[in-house]
Amino acid sequence: MSPSVRPLDPRHSPLVIDTHDLGRQAGALRELHTTVPAPEGIGSEIIGVPPASPIALDLRLESVVEGVLVTGTATVSVAGECGRCLEPIEFPLEIDVQELYLYPGVEPDDVEASRIEGELIDLEPLVRDEVVLELPFMPLCREDCAGLCQTCGQNLNAEPDHNHGDQIDPRWGDLAAWRGDQEN
Structure with a gap:
């Protein structure tokens, strides 16, 4: 492990989830309904998720043969400015999330597959990617601005x-x- 990569720690990131209670038993299930503060840097200079704003997670963690399948939704508050009139805008955004986190030692077909580290999974890259994909390229306060x-x-x-x-x-x-x- 390179010195710049820190091991996952739920004490440092609320989007790191412990999967210990699922074990490696295919079919084991846990639902997670919680609200956590948003990390910094989700979005762009024009529009994004304000740091420390709430992220409401409504997730289902299911143990499968290869790893843990995470499905559900994350709801964030997006803030920025209109691309035409520069007025502040804010709106809620609900994203669908679905990701398979592979157990250590499972060789994926995709080299960029998400992995479980020990018994921890990091939801931050998943949430960040899905939110950024849903953000408008040119945010508007209203369609006819x-x-x-x-x-x-x-x-x-x-x-x-x-x-x-x-x-x-x-x-x-x-x-x-x-x-x-x-x-x-």
Whole structure:
């Protein structure tokens, strides 16, 4: 194990789950209904799960021949800003989770398969991946968000009739003044 990789410890991450009570008995089942604080870094700078906000887990852990199958849902609160008007937005997001965590010594077909370390499984990568996949690429406060005025930055949702009248491109300003002189 490299020095940068720390062993799993439920005391350091609430998303590390102990599977000791399942044993390696195929068919053993445990349901897990709990709320844990969110780790840092789920999402992007624009939108994501605020650190330490609650993650509601409603999971089923089932022992199978190869390992432990985790299925269920995780509900998080997502916060960020609208991609058009920059107003704060917040909404709940429920994700479906399903992952097979392989017992040590089981050789997977997929080299990136999730593994049980000792009797512990780490749900953080699973929750992080599923939440990020569900986050909107361009978050909006509402579907018909009008955004900001390109000239002054006014929120066009608050002032839908906002305008600056007929604007003359400053590069043509002298020509417009010359045209006015010709008409007089």
